[in-house]
Amino acid sequence: MTELRPARILAIETSCDETACAIVENGRALLSSVVASQMEIHARYGGVYPEVASRQHVLSVVPVVEQALAQAHLTLKDIDAIAVTQGPGLAGSLVVGMNMAKGLALGAGLPLVGVNHLEGHLYSAWVYEAGDNAPPEPQFPLMALLVSGGHTELNLMTEHLTYQRLGATLDDAAGEAFDKVARLLELGYPGGPAIQSAAEEGDAGRFNFPRAWLDGTYDFSFSGLKTAVLYETRELKKRSGHLPAHDLAASFQKAVVDVLFKKTMDAAREFGAKEILVAGGVSANRALRQAFRAQGEFPVHIPPLSLCTDNAAMIASAGYYRFALGHVSDLDIDVLPTWNLSQAA
Ligand code: KG4
Ligand code: ZN
16 A cells, blocks of 8 residues: 555544544544543433534534644644544534534635544544554454444445445444343443443343344344343343343343354454454443454454544544545535445545
């Protein structure tokens, strides 16, 4: 691959309930990253309240950008391009970051680069803290498992910005299943971390929940598993009035991890991948990370915990490769992308 030109990218991410800005150099070295979380506000509603989210973004976006520049000891003069999440996400949230990015690009005379949020998640695996030793760069062909609150898909990346989608969830995303099951088990919001900590004190072998293997495909399905947990929960409540939440959480988590792990490994073998990448909010899950770390067949890239859930560093990284490879956007781009990952480049 030809040498890519050096560039510093400032990125803004407001697709859901985090207002985030980050500055990344040459796609990998993180100079600053600020994430203003609205988690506490939405916890009251048991999920993200879109209208409240977009109003919070309006309040936070300017201070968050100022803080990211200040933390990196930079001004807009030191930035080469502005990247921004173009979607998918909540339209009312996306539009706040998009307008801020357009304003910065126009005001500072910088190119604008729209980034698909899912593409951003994948690129979180390229990022490391500036000043640290650079970890090895993911090598293509790369089998990329993306597991977030809104998406679950397997993509084969044959080179930068090039994705072959092998499969995706037919119903719930993995993170969504964690969130819904956490609600059933009365473990609170957000569900992923709550299930994880409950599971660590539970017996994963106590309940044998179904695994939707969907043989012959690389698709996923988690709604049957969620329903099985629902029925088991109802039955247990009726019989004993008590919920063994730890064992239920551990058995549920094991069922999700088993499927994500095996399907990714099978796909990596079938498509001759050199390495594996796991990203998205659910990649923060300790059991999932352990499953991939414990196998010795493929080198695996999983972002540090701070970059698993939504952040702008990942948008800056993907934005860098888009910018350096000549995919700059018009200033009138819309917030809802007209391409999905496999059409992203
Ligand atoms: O990537 P993300 O921050 O937002 C989306 O783009 O959707 O992912 C959020 C999802 C939520 O469903 C959350 O419950 C899940 O990631 N999550 C986890 C963990 N941390 C966050 N799921 C399992 N285990 C975790 N430790
Ligand atoms: Zn996300």
